[in-house]
Amino acid sequence: MAVRVQREDFDIGAELDALTRDRHDIGAVTSFVGLVRDIAGDARIGAMTLEHYPGMTEKELARVEAEANARWQLSATLIVHRFGRLEPGDRIVLCAAASPHREQAFEACHFLIDWLKTSAPFWKLEDTDKGPQWVDAKTTDDAAAARWNKSQ
Amino acid sequence: MAVRVQREDFDIGAELDALTRDRHDIGAVTSFVGLVRDIAGDARIGAMTLEHYPGMTEKELARVEAEANARWQLSATLIVHRFGRLEPGDRIVLCAAASPHREQAFEACHFLIDWLKTSAPFWKLEDTDKGPQWVDAKTTDDAAAARWNKSQ
């Protein structure tokens, strides 16, 4: 289990290799990478700045990761999330879940990104052709996260 | 869209980079990597040999990939599957789906691996501590693939 919050880019291959190296009990690794798009609604995006709440960010990501490990049979998990200025095409976030079984790896990875999107304290300020705009939270993200509520 | 069947290992980072390089319309890349485990049921696995049907294998993988692209809004897809002798910890298969949206990327990637597992002509011969054994097809794999049947 590991979470990292960093300004620098990450190397997907190296990160995923490190998860499974010298492990022979892992049959499946599912990963998700989020990237900056150049379109948001009808506005063109030049770049964006990701603000976050140092300290709480790491705590929330660790909480999301611990919840995934409690719910699924996982051999290893990883969340890496960047902050600062990012341009279209840049990587924002990497979530990965390794498990003996692929269904577990898929569900856990999906959960990691859905939950962090509604709980980790990051905010996007986009430089659009209409000026800088704070990104609004999406109700679709709330719905995606709510799917994982145990009471359902 | 690309499928490859090869004896050599693959570099996950390089493969995923190539999917998204110079593309600014991709917001999400979901990938799945399958690896050789050292346990199957109650037998220990020393190594395995993956046999396949050259020609039909590529056709079936391309069919699975085309079906994914018909069902979801995808920017790029990739399937790389190895054959030959593999040891515990070795990578077997990589599936990846890139999309503007993460739900599409997740579903398509999950579909790719579920479908190829029941349609691509590969067969595993495991060297176990009880001698060489052909792996039996799993009913759970059939069920996983059947989830994606349109008639449901």
Next chain:
Amino acid sequence: MKVLWFAWLRTRVGTGEETIALPDSVTDVAGLLDFLAQRSPGHAEALKNRNVVRVAVNQTYVKPDHAITDGDEIAIFPPVTGG
């Protein structure tokens, strides 16, 4: 008490961090928001719609009835948009 503001709440308030003296009459998060809203027109504007305001006390999400004390670190921010 340290109060942190983030994202567009920070730009409305005009600062990312301020230190306030907590009156004895303010005992929970809801009361704190009412108190903070009176500090400036920017504060009032930031806290106008409480539905889009999230509060963390000591880096943990809390509800409006959460009790607070002078030593707490309070963070106030809009719904998150990372990932």
Next chain:
Amino acid sequence: MKVLWFAWLRTRVGTGEETIALPDSVTDVAGLLDFLAQRSPGHAEALKNRNVVRVAVNQTYVKPDHAITDGDEIAIFPPVTGG
């Protein structure tokens, strides 16, 4: 007609590829399997349980009633186990 065998069907039959002369009486996949089962005890053993036999004609999955001709490439194999 070229017939390919894979995995444990190949080891039962004893060869991965054979060329056969298709009798006029054999017109579909089901008939071909009956014909092949008579070629040797290994063939009979391989084709004993048709539920675990998959057939591709010219590299495409087909059903037992699929029509065949002498120029087809026939592949016979157990359920696949890749991925």
